[in-house]
Amino acid sequence: MVWELTVRPASDDDADAVSRLIVAALRETNARDYAPEIIARVEQSFSPPAMLQFFRKRQVCVAVAGNRIVGTASLDGATVRSVFVDPEFQGLGVGRRLMSEVEQAARANGVTVLTVPSSVTAEPFYSRLGFHAVRDSFHGDERTIIMERSLE
Template sequence: MNVKVRPARTADAGAISRVVLAALRTSNARDYPASVIERVQLSFSPAAIDRLMQQRRMFVAVSGEVVVGTASLEGQVVRSVFVDPDRHRRGIGRLLMAELEHVAREAGLELLIVPSSLTAQEFYTALGFRLVREHQEGVERTLIMERQLRT
């Protein structure tokens, strides 16, 4: 599979929304109750994605012209890393994270922080992130993880 990572464009908002919603409804739904999934989904409509593009450096992974993943960087915080559930475990998430790390290093950042879902903890741990603390908001549990970029 030939996948490339590029900056997200406004025209990608609908495709990004579809990838995120599919991942939330399949992967994340195993670790979170339906009420949490329903609430989080509201933040990822095409219009909301378009607004997020103005605040973050957002990237997409594309196979041909099809968006198969997304990730963004807001300062030193990794945000919204999602891969099409039908394409999990094919290195797409790693490609996206490598791009975010490259952008962070170019910006002179020394630390990446990711508020991880329970679903993604193993993925981030495999990339060298370590759990710093947990954040509980109602029934939603988020794991705050960090990775030093400079040694």
């Protein structure tokens, strides 16, 4: 697979594609670690209208290969949120590139400790990037691992 990856800020025109990408990643990747009812509940948080709201409240970026959005990540203050990569592009450096962009934005905003509420699925990914688990958080039966990394 030959493609050039670019990362840019998300625009309103990206809402549908980002929503589809996140739902695909939830259904194909996160479904290994979470029950179907949890996946269905989480999907509702990532509808196109919800994405538009995120675009206004957070610094959201998208990774583009060719003309296809293949990943997304956002920064909400000192917290990394909604890092998802198209299942076809997982393991190819897209997530690492997105995290690099988010980290640069955090540093530019004066953030010294970056936090990420990680899914069980993504914990090994964030660990490889130097994050360490601080505590578990539960939203009903959905387990999230709160992880941190110093930027100093």
